[in-house]
Structure formats: C-alpha cells, structure tokens
Amino acid sequence: MQQTTTTSFRKLCAEHGIAVTHQRQVLYEVMHGMEGHPSPEEVYAKVKKKVPAISLATVYKNIHLFVESGIFRKMSMHHGSVRVEMNSEAHHHMVCSRCKAITDIGEEELGLAPSRNKLPGGFLVERYSVDVIGLCEKCQQA
C-alpha cells in the first residue's frame, strides 16, 4: 500500500513535470486526506507531525506548485486585500484567471436563475455571488 501510494505519486509528478521529494509526497498525501478548505498554517501543522523538520516556506512553495500544476486548486480567488463593492446593483463578477481583472456583470446578462432559497442542511439563502472564472479578451490573444 505504501508502495502503491509512492508509485502513484511518482506518476502524478511525472505527468506534471515536477520532481519527487519526500516533503512533497507527504504534503500531497496530508492535503489529499484533509476535509474542507484548510489554510496553509493548518496544512503545515498536520505535515509537521510526519516531517517535523519541514519549513513553512516549503509548504507555501509546494501549495503554489500544486495549484499551478493543477493538482489542486484555490478555493476561490484570493485577492491580497479586502475589496469593497460600491455597486449596489445585483450583479456578479467575471474574473480573468490570467491577469486577475475583475469586471461586473449584471444578473440578467449572466442569465442565472437562482431558484431555491433553502438548501441542504437547512441553509437559508440570502444571496448568490457568482464568480465566472475565465479569460478576458486581451488574455485570450496572449
């Protein structure tokens, strides 16, 4: 089983053209086994139990690497700072995955019909916030 895991991680790395290291493998396995949407600090705390000498910088570097190579993805666009919305119209956002430009798009233009107002688990809907991830026109050319 250990052998199998190791082998499949080697394969994953080969597919993505990244080197296999012990830290990377443990990090991958720990992250893979985590529920929800952990922060880098939470990942670090868990990995440290298996590789006590690991550095927080290594965790950050490899989280980025995993995200860039498509092994995992970011939960949502994370802007360095909080952003305020002054447009009070009901609208959503187009986010360019390359240049990170954010453009408003009206609810009708987007053509989204939020149906339910109660969701599984008894969650009561207040509003929907849709980020459309994709490429802006400029970035499609480049």
Next chain:
Amino acid sequence: MQQTTTTSFRKLCAEHGIAVTHQRQVLYEVMHGMEGHPSPEEVYAKVKKKVPAISLATVYKNIHLFVESGIFRKMSMHHGSVRVEMNSEAHHHMVCSRCKAITDIGEEELGLAPSRNKLPGGFLVERYSVDVIGLCEKCQQA
C-alpha cells in the same frame, strides 16, 4: 450642492445609527465615487488628498463600519489566508454570513445551469464559482 451632500450623508448616518464625522463623510464620498473594487490602501490614497491627516486605521475602521451597517458590502468573502480545494468534484460553496462556515454543495444540488460560455466583452468562460451567502442552520437559531 455641498449642502445637499452633507445633509444626505447626515440622514444616511442617522438611518444607520452612526455618528457623523468629517473623515467619515469624505471617506463615504470618495468611495462612492470610485469605480471597481478598490483596496483599503487605494481608498486611503484617495481620501488622503482631501484629508491629509487621516490615518489608515480610520480608513479600515470605517470601511468595516460601512460594511457592517450595510452602506457598502464586501466584494466577496475574504478569508484571512489562501484556501486550498482538494475536492475535485464540480461543486460550489455555501458561506454562512454569521459564522463564516463554508460547506460544499454539488452542482446539481444547487440547481444551477450555467448556459453561455462567451460573455459580454468577449470573456471566455472556464468555470463558474458560486458562493451562496446565507445563514447555516445553527446561526438561524441564534
């Protein structure tokens, strides 16, 4: 006109039960006139031109105040740190506006039909990321 603006800001403050200060008024007017989704630093830079002595802390405090009192809103949920997604299924998120708990919800469960793949401005859609903002069951009781 200046008089009118001042009067309407006083009214807005009264409605939201917050005190009227010079800094607050200038901040509100500057933010109201800004395009897009500025960061606190960008707001600070602009306000400083009109009130050179204003402190960055005041800008932060009042942005929070404006958001809490519903005058403006946050562009999107901003978590203190980057969050990684290990669930590779196509899914979206229910975000509790009170306790900030994030729960996965499958695409079908949500009942969302993303139709177009080209949007205004030539934006090419890669994927949709929907945050449903609302109250989780626990927070509805409290």
Next chain:
DNA sequence: TAAAAGATGATAAAAGTTATCCTTCAATAA
C-alpha cells in the same frame, strides 16, 4: 455649555506571505 460617549491618529503588534541565501537532495549521465 458640560459631561459622557465615541472617533481619530500615531504607532505597535499580529497575521499572512514572499524573498534570500546557504545547505542538502534528486535526477541524469558517465
């Protein structure tokens, strides 16, 4: 107009992230 409550400004501190630099390790070829 005076007292109380609240807001501001300066600045320290905390939290999150990135950069630097030296050491160690993994990939590759001899």
Next chain:
DNA sequence: TTATTGAAGGATAACTTTTATCATCTTTTA
C-alpha cells in the same frame, strides 16, 4: 554506482495587510 549539476528544502528576514492600543480630540445629548 558515483559524480555532477540543477532543483528543492530550511532558517529566517522582510514585506504586506490588518488589528490592537491608547492618548487626544470631536460629537452627541442632556
């Protein structure tokens, strides 16, 4: 298998964003 070389890791400084603290000043209200 071993030597070489580029890549990766570890320690830590530095940077960015945000919050906390506290003395001073301004609004509110009575």
